[in-house]
Amino acid sequence: MSDTDTSTPAAETAKTAEASKESAAKDIPVPSLGAGIEEEREYVRALYHRLDELREEKEAQLTQVRSSGAVGTMQNVSERDAFATLYEDRLAQLNAVDDRLVFGRLDLDTEETRYIGRIGLTTESRQRLMIDWRAPEAGVFYQATAFDRQGVRRRRHLLLKRREVQGLEDEVLDAALLQETQENHGDGALLAALTARRTGQMGDIVATIQAEQDRIIRADRSGVLVVQGGPGTGKTAVALHRAAYLLYAHRERLKSAGVLIVGPNATFMSYVERVLPSLGETGVVMSSLADLYPGVRGVEESDPRVAEIKGRLIWREIIADAVAHRKRSIAGPRTVMVEGAEVTVTPKMIKRGLERARATGKPYNEARATFVKVVVKEIAEKLERQLQKSSAGNDADRSYLVEDVRTSRDVRVLLNLCWLPRTPQNLLEDLFSKPGYLADVAPSLSEQERALLRREPGSPFTLADVPLLDEAAELLGDLDETAGREEARQKAMREKDLENAKKAVENATAQLEEMGIEGFLNADDVVALNTESGPALTAAERAGVDRTWTYGHIVVDEAQELSPMQWHVLFRRCPLKSFTAVGDIAQGSSPSAAASWQEALEPFAADRLRIEELTVNYRTPRIIVDLAERVAAANGLDTTSLRTVREGEHEPVIEQVEESELVTATTEAVTAEQKRLGEGLVAAIVPERLIGAVREDLIATFGKRVGRGAGSMTQDVVALTAEEAKGLEFDAVVLTEPAELLDEARGRIGSLYVALTRPTHALRVVASRELPAGFR
Numbered sequence: 001m002s003d004t005d006t007s008t009p010a011a012e013t014a015k016t017a018e019a020s021k022e023s024a025a026k027d028i029p030v031p032s033l034g035a036g037i038e039e040e041r042e043y044v045r046a047l048y049h050r051l052d053e054l055r056e057e058k059e060a061q062l063t064q065v066r067s068s069g070a071v072g073t074m075q076n077v078s079e080r081d082a083f084a085t086l087y088e089d090r091l092a093q094l095n096a097v098d099d100r101l102v103f104g105r106l107d108l109d110t111e112e113t114r115y116i117g118r119i120g121l122t123t124e125s126r127q128r129l130m131i132d133w134r135a136p137e138a139g140v141f142y143q144a145t146a147f148d149r150q151g152v153r154r155r156r157h158l159l160l161k162r163r164e165v166q167g168l169e170d171e172v173l174d175a176a177l178l179q180e181t182q183e184n185h186g187d188g189a190l191l192a193a194l195t196a197r198r199t200g201q202m203g204d205i206v207a208t209i210q211a212e213q214d215r216i217i218r219a220d221r222s223g224v225l226v227v228q229g230g231p232g233t234g235k236t237a238v239a240l241h242r243a244a245y246l247l248y249a250h251r252e253r254l255k256s257a258g259v260l261i262v263g264p265n266a267t268f269m270s271y272v273e274r275v276l277p278s279l280g281e282t283g284v285v286m287s288s289l290a291d292l293y294p295g296v297r298g299v300e301e302s303d304p305r306v307a308e309i310k311g312r313l314i315w316r317e318i319i320a321d322a323v324a325h326r327k328r329s330i331a332g333p334r335t336v337m338v339e340g341a342e343v344t345v346t347p348k349m350i351k352r353g354l355e356r357a358r359a360t361g362k363p364y365n366e367a368r369a370t371f372v373k374v375v376v377k378e379i380a381e382k383l384e385r386q387l388q389k390s391s392a393g394n395d396a397d398r399s400y401l402v403e404d405v406r407t408s409r410d411v412r413v414l415l416n417l418c419w420l421p422r423t424p425q426n427l428l429e430d431l432f433s434k435p436g437y438l439a440d441v442a443p444s445l446s447e448q449e450r451a452l453l454r455r456e457p458g459s460p461f462t463l464a465d466v467p468l469l470d471e472a473a474e475l476l477g478d479l480d481e482t483a484g485r486e487e488a489r490q491k492a493m494r495e496k497d498l499e500n501a502k503k504a505v506e507n508a509t510a511q512l513e514e515m516g517i518e519g520f521l522n523a524d525d526v527v528a529l530n531t532e533s534g535p536a537l538t539a540a541e542r543a544g545v546d547r548t549w550t551y552g553h554i555v556v557d558e559a560q561e562l563s564p565m566q567w568h569v570l571f572r573r574c575p576l577k578s579f580t581a582v583g584d585i586a587q588g589s590s591p592s593a594a595a596s597w598q599e600a601l602e603p604f605a606a607d608r609l610r611i612e613e614l615t616v617n618y619r620t621p622r623i624i625v626d627l628a629e630r631v632a633a634a635n636g637l638d639t640t641s642l643r644t645v646r647e648g649e650h651e652p653v654i655e656q657v658e659e660s661e662l663v664t665a666t667t668e669a670v671t672a673e674q675k676r677l678g679e680g681l682v683a684a685i686v687p688e689r690l691i692g693a694v695r696e697d698l699i700a701t702f703g704k705r706v707g708r709g710a711g712s713m714t715q716d717v718v719a720l721t722a723e724e725a726k727g728l729e730f731d732a733v734v735l736t737e738p739a740e741l742l743d744e745a746r747g748r749i750g751s752l753y754v755a756l757t758r759p760t761h762a763l764r765v766v767a768s769r770e771l772p773a774g775f776r
């Protein structure tokens, strides 16, 4: 296809007919039911050939569109940018799905064969080569069982390494077929995935999604879906695949509104960041709870009591009162100087301004603009009357007076005294550094609680401050009253440009489809991608920097940790209340962690709550889960007993050492695990107090192989606190001084339970103190 093709419609039709005759002859033969690995390899090569072809086409189109001022029917720069964005997006998607492009094959009762892969692919002549895993026709690949075949005779897993088929795994569901074909047995695709070495970066599970997970992934978008599941049951994996599924099934709506994925911290976000791109989806916003307020990264709140207080919903009222508190009239008349003239401002004049501003119903800073306008006008009129009087009725034009009043220093001071312009940051800073102010607006907090909140001005904002900043921003509104107008003007201009772009894309849609790949952006998507902020920013990028952006869906991981205020902020960002929240009530360790999902979500979505449960642990072997469950039970934590996929080969090892040896013993334990595994990722989970020393000691032994947080491919040793280990997993874990981890969490067993369930293969405990109950 060429954007500059000027052939007549008749000539075009003739050409297309010829082309499809030619390509029909080139239909790619689908390997038969009895096909072995060589035939499958050939087919997979054909799939990659098609992928490469599409990629080349896209690259050529992109080069062409970039190098030309205006192409074909495109009339302006905006159109060109829209096309460039479209091609770049598609190219990024085609590149992202290269690794293990295809993973499944279905043979059906109808004799139809379907290949299942990361995206849908068709030839130019519309032969369907591969189906997107999210398409309805692919659903049976995950759902069919021997008891409920759903028309499936055989499910075949194609095990690829990069582009190469390395093996086949067959599950024959139709008994009659067992006689006819030779089954390919192996380790099992699922087991192979589960025992594979960890890299420090989460991978997708698209090839081996299990039926109970698939049902959740494809569940209806509306309402709040809570997925409760013990450690390692695939909650994070399911949440991310669900985001990809929803983007596929509701592309129109979600591509422009965006999907937000929220996780507990930056380490976790970088652990999961590659999953969605590997599924061909890039249009999501990922944010940790600390980053939800643009421009601020909340630091850890060091006192859990403070975090708990700041998590309460009463802050909606406290902040509303704090905002209202800074509006007041004056006690008596005040004289101000305007360009050498004295004017007396009366409380009545101020009151009229306050009332008019209040009547606008706008947020604080925006209503202040009305207040300023009204009072300035009142003063100017009074001044004019005075001048008229003193110049004996001289009716000269005195329209300049308004500007004189506005710029008078006295007037500005007076206006600020009555109605101070505020930012969320300075409002919070005042609340926490001025005890009198807090006492006035937060009578519901005890004196002791207020004392705990006290801090010096200039202290960094914390994780627990983030929702309070957001609440304040909502009530304060935009500080710069002119910003909105300029934005509106630019928006109108862009809308006009984009209407043209949309027309151009529509013209080309038919041709785009012929490129043979499903799920292309349509004209609306292109417009949506470009509206308001120009072609350089995608919807996701714009949403990420805009606090007031409302999303089409929000996914929350480790949702049990959220405080009521954090939920409050998230619900504001999705007025549709379309949520997927995954977590484990038993793993709760934050001071605001909820005791039940109902309790956590009732204030926001009582009638829209659905709870699903995942019950199989895919990560941790039985022998380690047994220990974790024993420790949990002995410490009064109520966990549902998990089924596990693997028994495990390595019994947990417990070493008792002297206090002074803790650090070196940790390094030795890491070394021992490294040796035992041969290759893989080993984590030392240690108390906060020891993290620095352990890291240093590990670096002395392992050098650059040591990383903190989610390691990259080259880092195979990491040292973290229990809090940081949340949601992550490692081939082996060395757990240092569990009794201290329990102290750190003020006796809450949740984070120790989390630490014990991180390994995929082995666990070693190093302790100097007495072990918490349940370890022996």
Ligand SMILES: Nc1ncnc2c1ncn2[C@@H]1O[C@H](COP(=O)(O)OP(=O)(O)OP(=O)(O)O)[C@@H](O)[C@H]1O
Pocket (backbone or CB within 6 Å): 190, 193, 194, 203, 204, 205, 208, 209, 210, 213, 229, 230, 231, 232, 233, 234, 235, 236, 237, 238, 584, 618, 619, 726, 727, 728, 729, 757
């Ligand atoms: N169907 C599956 N196929 C292959 N691997 C899977 C499957 N389901 C889960 N896993 C793997 O199991 C591990 C645990 O999954 P995940 O991290 O999503 O669990 P989780 O429930 O979020 O755990 P936690 O609550 O302990 O953080 C991951 O390595 C994931 O890739």
